[in-house]
Amino acid sequence: MLIRRLALFLTDPGPTLRLRPLARQVLGAGLLLARLWLAWPFATAGWHRVFTWDAQAFLFTDIHPVPLLPAAIAAPLTTGAEIVLSLLLILGLAGRVGAAGLGVMAATLFLVIGQTPQGVENGIAIAAEQIPWILVAGVLFVLGPGTWSIDAGWRVLRTRGSQLSPETTR
DSSP states (O other): OHHHHHHHHHTOOOGGGGSOHHHHHHHHHHHHHHHHHHHHHHHHHHHHHHHTGGGHHHIIIIISOOTTSOHHHHHHHHHHHHHHHHHHHHHTSSHHHHHHHHHHHHHHHHHTGGGSHHHHHTTOOOHHHHHHHHHHHHHHHHHOSOSSSHHHHHHHHHTTTOOOOTTTTO
8 A cells, every 4th residue: 555655656746736727837838848847857868888898997986986886787777877867857657766866976976976075076066066956856746747757747647637636546
């Protein structure tokens, strides 16, 4: 029962489905833009790493090492997370998972990696960049991906097109 509730929460498009049609579409468009804005830098960084894989050992050893993780583990783990979480967020498929994951990555970059000697030397912690990422990820986690998402389409299919209300969406 707990796992089912957690799965429903993580794939819930959020409270926007209960709004009036115009407000639902406007907020849905805003949440889509927020999802794209947050996912873009992580997705591009991940794909850049894929295409420049030979430089990853240097990057994760000398430029921004991840504390407690060797570069051989940190590089593929970070690269995979950036690509997969960004894709989830862009599509709005388990959008809260993508938002939470990218928010944690941004917070880790700012609070942990940016505070290492290499992170300080290379200017990894950029408050003007990472704090907005963390805040937008939090908003997306709380509100969900919105009406313009696969999660919302899945919700409609699950309720078989019935009138969406708090009673029928549980």
